[in-house]
Amino acid sequence: MLDLLERALVLALHIPDGFLSASVSALFWVLTLVCVTFAVRRTNKVLDDRQVPLMGVMAACIFAAQMLNFPVAGGTSGHVLGGALAAIVLGPAAGILVMTCVVALQALLFQDGGIVVMGANIFNMGVLTTLLGGAVFAGLLRLIGRQSKGLVIAGFAAAWVSVMAAAALTALQLIASGTAQPQVVLGAMLGVHSLIGVGEGLITAAALSFLLATRPDVLPAAVTDVLSGNARPVAKGQVLIGGLAIAALLLLLAPFASAAPDGLERVALDLGFIDGGRGPGAASPAGVLSDYTVPGLAGGISTILAGLVGVLIVVALGYGLAILLRRRSAARSNRSVPSSR
Amino acid sequence: MAQQILERYIDGASSIHALDARVKLVLAVTTIVCASLLPAGSWLALLALTALVWATIIASSVGLLLILRRALVALPFLAVVVTIVFSVPGQPVFTVPLGFVTLTATDAGLLRFFTIVWKSWVSVQVALILTATTHFFDILRALGALHLPKIMVALLSFMYRYLFVLADEAQQLLRARDCRSAALDGRGGGSVWWRAKVTGQLVGTLFLRAFERSERIYVAMLARGYTGELRSLNARPLHPSDLRFGLGGALVLVLITLQAFLG
Amino acid sequence: MTIMAAEPTTEHVYERQAISVHLRDTSFAYPDGREALHGINLTIGAGEKVALVGPNGAGKSTLLLHLNGVLGALDGHVSIAGTPVTRATLRQIRALVGLVFQDPDDQLFSPTVFDDVAFGPLHMGLPEAEVRQRVAHALAQVGMSGYESRMPHHMSLGQRKRVAVATVLSMAPAVLALDEPSAGLDPRARRGLIELLQTLPQTLLVSTHDLRMVVEVFPRTIILAEGRVAHDGPTDQILANAALLAEHGLELV
Numbered sequence A: 001m002l003d004l005l006e007r008a009l010v011l012a013l014h015i016p017d018g019f020l021s022a023s024v025s026a027l028f029w030v031l032t033l034v035c036v037t038f039a040v041r042r043t044n045k046v047l048d049d050r051q052v053p054l055m056g057v058m059a060a061c062i063f064a065a066q067m068l069n070f071p072v073a074g075g076t077s078g079h080v081l082g083g084a085l086a087a088i089v090l091g092p093a094a095g096i097l098v099m100t101c102v103v104a105l106q107a108l109l110f111q112d113g114g115i116v117v118m119g120a121n122i123f124n125m126g127v128l129t130t131l132l133g134g135a136v137f138a139g140l141l142r143l144i145g146r147q148s149k150g151l152v153i154a155g156f157a158a159a160w161v162s163v164m165a166a167a168a169l170t171a172l173q174l175i176a177s178g179t180a181q182p183q184v185v186l187g188a189m190l191g192v193h194s195l196i197g198v199g200e201g202l203i204t205a206a207a208l209s210f211l212l213a214t215r216p217d218v219l220p221a222a223v224t225d226v227l228s229g230n231a232r233p234v235a236k237g238q239v240l241i242g243g244l245a246i247a248a249l250l251l252l253l254a255p256f257a258s259a260a261p262d263g264l265e266r267v268a269l270d271l272g273f274i275d276g277g278r279g280p281g282a283a284s285p286a287g288v289l290s291d292y293t294v295p296g297l298a299g300g301i302s303t304i305l306a307g308l309v310g311v312l313i314v315v316a317l318g319y320g321l322a323i324l325l326r327r328r329s330a331a332r333s334n335r336s337v338p339s340s341r
Numbered sequence B: 001m002a003q004q005i006l007e008r009y010i011d012g013a014s015s016i017h018a019l020d021a022r023v024k025l026v027l028a029v030t031t032i033v034c035a036s037l038l039p040a041g042s043w044l045a046l047l048a049l050t051a052l053v054w055a056t057i058i059a060s061s062v063g064l065l066l067i068l069r070r071a072l073v074a075l076p077f078l079a080v081v082v083t084i085v086f087s088v089p090g091q092p093v094f095t096v097p098l099g100f101v102t103l104t105a106t107d108a109g110l111l112r113f114f115t116i117v118w119k120s121w122v123s124v125q126v127a128l129i130l131t132a133t134t135h136f137f138d139i140l141r142a143l144g145a146l147h148l149p150k151i152m153v154a155l156l157s158f159m160y161r162y163l164f165v166l167a168d169e170a171q172q173l174l175r176a177r178d179c180r181s182a183a184l185d186g187r188g189g190g191s192v193w194w195r196a197k198v199t200g201q202l203v204g205t206l207f208l209r210a211f212e213r214s215e216r217i218y219v220a221m222l223a224r225g226y227t228g229e230l231r232s233l234n235a236r237p238l239h240p241s242d243l244r245f246g247l248g249g250a251l252v253l254v255l256i257t258l259q260a261f262l263g
Numbered sequence C: 001m002t003i004m005a006a007e008p009t010t011e012h013v014y015e016r017q018a019i020s021v022h023l024r025d026t027s028f029a030y031p032d033g034r035e036a037l038h039g040i041n042l043t044i045g046a047g048e049k050v051a052l053v054g055p056n057g058a059g060k061s062t063l064l065l066h067l068n069g070v071l072g073a074l075d076g077h078v079s080i081a082g083t084p085v086t087r088a089t090l091r092q093i094r095a096l097v098g099l100v101f102q103d104p105d106d107q108l109f110s111p112t113v114f115d116d117v118a119f120g121p122l123h124m125g126l127p128e129a130e131v132r133q134r135v136a137h138a139l140a141q142v143g144m145s146g147y148e149s150r151m152p153h154h155m156s157l158g159q160r161k162r163v164a165v166a167t168v169l170s171m172a173p174a175v176l177a178l179d180e181p182s183a184g185l186d187p188r189a190r191r192g193l194i195e196l197l198q199t200l201p202q203t204l205l206v207s208t209h210d211l212r213m214v215v216e217v218f219p220r221t222i223i224l225a226e227g228r229v230a231h232d233g234p235t236d237q238i239l240a241n242a243a244l245l246a247e248h249g250l251e252l253v
């Protein structure tokens, strides 16, 4: 059995039932269903009948890969969630389906994550990590170009960003549900995951360079082409989209990146949802934590708004970049005959 | 070896085991939905749900203690919600001095905290009793019968089938690594970077093995007539007594939820 | 002692008997350029039990994969029961040839034994009642009745190998091609497998390193070396020829 502390860290993104309000759960079920339906359509359209066993076994592989860990310090260890890796190696549509299966099975079989909140968990760990991870990877790889460092840097950044985004969205969902104190949960989630993300990034980068060294043919043609300098010249539009994605990402993460997330607070203040910390909880002198109270419902709406805007930006950009990545799935489908030793 | 950890089904001959998986799945999801809809402080409804769930657990003979122990899985998340005890406005109940900061717990905060904890605790038990009394492949069939897209059912079945195979391979890889790194230097160490890199290579190795296995499976499927279209046998019709049980259970759940809103 | 020349069984032997497997001048190279088969000529009669031996990398698995068109040019060099293996006949051929892979974890890809044994009949488009009846019959044949709702990961290797055979028996094939079926089995499971193979009425082409099993089950043996048929003849003659065995690294342990 995994040791309890490790589990706690892995679980930090697997929201259990009861922790999200019914409306937040419903909202993210809708978003997830839209994205998964889109991914199912895309996969069906590729019409490569080896995709089904490939994705199924890959889902099991991601699950098993999450068991591979390395000790860091003080009893903690580094793991991989695998969303960015799945997106990079399998492409965004297959990546979404594979990660959806991983999250769903963890909830159904092991109660890692709840059932009513599964829509949110799938969105955070299955849709957001794959779209964003895949997009950041493709963008950076094209910017850095053919040096083999490119793969390592882009892989690391994609994995780190995907974990941070999942953590940020998880925190926002909890805040919008009124189940956690905003400052604390955002600070804690992003603080912890900026470290967990390093583990994810290192493992992802190492796994990618291992694959490039041993079986480059399993990597998507789009990746190996860039590295070998065979990629078509980057179109202006693509650079624009990539740049926009990264800019939007920084924009989205910037308010959360500092330990005190005053960006969100400012939004809430401007919208008049926070009464400047005059709540009855504001009894303490230093007041770092307690001078800040959110009237339940109003605060919920403000954070739902902020969360929604963020999610929409990310989804829109992810979609834009998914188009960019489309060539890769086409290239995958005409690979050689099956090996069978 | 991995299967002892991963297997969640507990064999038994109870009426809960025998109940149609579709009915079990729908009732379990309904219970969790009802719990999540309850407003803060609906103690009576939560008590009623807990009583129903415990009655089911006892009827299934899988052991209440085992389920309660497994239900600790959601525990780490309490660290996140405990913050609302101090942040929701309300009458101060007690204070926690923490050096410079003094946290004030409010009645409304405590109310919301305990509601969330209880909801979550009941929901986890529901999910646990479902998986303890239903084979996962029956849950998959039920999902198929309830019109989950075929491809998702297929992916989940492959995933479930190869979970055990790949988890075993992962454990072998870990053991091999630990032997090797212990042999290289007595502390089993190396820098954190080095360890991360080795782990990444293990992930890559596992990935390659899974990839190659999926190609062999694909060939095995081709050899047995797979042409890209997945077929399955039709689901059997629901037994009337299972249907009645399901409808009755759903009615009780709805009544409990209504009570919380009206009562 | 002189080494017996490779003597392909000539076709006239089969004139009055139905030909089950026929390979004519079949060669194959993997996409990476590796040539695995060179001009294989081979004829096997209906109901014959033939062992395929040879060192690792000799091309045994590659040859078996040609029988139902998973590998190969599909240009009619291979034919099964008189039907050439081409793109147009592929569905028919796959129902005729049951291919069992070495690792049952590749062969058994469904969550339960029932689902796996039903996979072939279902994808042949058979009606439900017939599928259920075939599953029951195939499991009875390999002595695994009652295991329908068991999961592969809960079974021993010997049991999984038996179920793997059942997954193709349920398709009622005319030819069974098994890849190293006895590898990794303990003595009891191996004994069970040998008894199973002895009772099967189908044409059998089985690759193996287990010469003692060959003696018990297969009257005819083909030695494959570097993608060529090095020898083809009655098992007792081959096993009596120490020089031949030594040349191909075969040992009767």
Ligand SMILES: Nc1ncnc2c1ncn2[C@@H]1O[C@H](COP(=O)(O)OP(=O)(O)O)[C@@H](O)[C@H]1O
Pocket (backbone or CB within 6 Å): A338, A339, A340, A341, C030, C031, C032, C034, C035, C036, C054, C055, C056, C057, C058, C059, C060, C061, C062, C063
């Ligand atoms: N998928 C493949 N790609 C390239 N070469 C292969 C592949 N499978 C097998 N080979 C090569 O083809 C030859 C024959 O292999 P195989 O048929 O597996 O031999 P055997 O089953 O007798 O051990 C070997 O040299 C092997 O390395």
Ligand SMILES: [Mg+2]
Pocket (backbone or CB within 6 Å): A341, C060, C061, C062, C179
């Ligand atoms: Mg072989």
